[in-house]
Amino acid sequence: MGHRCCGKQKVKRGLWSPEEDEKLIKHITTRGHGSWSSVPKHAGLQRCGKSCRLRWINYLRPELKRGSFTPEEEQIIIDVHRILGNRWAQIAKHLPGRTDNEVKNFWNSCIKKKLMSQGLDPKTHNLISSHQRASNKIGGSSRSQPHDQQKPISVNFTTVNSQMKNCSAELNSSSSSPIVTLYNAQQAPMVETMATPPTHQYHDDQNPNAAWTSVKDPTFHEPSTESTLNISSSSSSSSMNLSVFGLLGNSNCLYAAGAQPFEAPRIILEGEQSKGSEEVLQQEKEKLLEMEMIKAIDDQDMDASLMESSSFDFSFLESTLMSTGVTSHDLNSMADFAWNY
């Protein structure tokens, strides 16, 4: 029973027994892990150091939070994944008590499919074209899909700022006439981008037959600035609403900074709408943003576009609009813009 990383040593593989767990816990809590390669020997385990490390990190650490992910955690994963991609360890750092392995498994087994079922590319978080969706269609499963996979989603173009520097930009139409002028993120006023209050979708879980209803965001204030870009959802029956453009902390503002000012459509999760959890979510998002901003500045590996973007990047907006048939030449029609979904 050899093991590649441990040479000729005989090591056990597979699931850990309670006895092995006990030995490992006892060893690490009393002596620390030191060099992982020496742990098996000192702890009296027939395992390789790598396996011990993995077991400790993913399962035995006392600070680990067990149990299923909360809707707030799920939203954080989606938000951070959109920024960082499959950097599970980085994503997990935003979720105290969760491991990269846990996050990765949750993504692959649940979130990924949920996004796909909502017509979103789990890699890019952009809308998938209809023919792509057809080819990516998830086959019907005999095991029941989580019921919330069937829920409609509300498109929420929130701004994820990785930086707050170089915060002014202008969006020009092809004819060079300014459509929207954006200001420094730290300077008021921000561009109000909505005439229609953001909505949240509710569903009465006590009544599975109840229709989804959209409810105005109680924190919404009517925009008042001149350079308002009216984007309303004229189709109340649409399951997807272009309902929110804005910064995470302020759903009505569009910040002009960072590489990806518009966040991909996000899923409004069950339970998220409750006042309490929404506040928690909001706080978590603000904290996340703060951390991401610091990280983006420090992290040399960060996508170069994040660092060099001194102007607003509308590629995401553009691609999203294009996918819905709205072109940059046709921004006036955005007043009646709605997702045909």
Place this chain on the structure above:
DNA sequence: AATCTAATCAACCGCACGACT
């Protein structure tokens, strides 16, 4: 009740990277 099938999750594998010699 038995079998099939898909979801879930713990664990493994290989690679990359940094520290050290």
Place this chain on the structure above:
DNA sequence: AAGTCGTGCGGTTGATTAGAT
């Protein structure tokens, strides 16, 4: 500079679980 070692990470696998038939 090159080699080795230890560690961390992301992708993948395989066992288990649980719903469907």
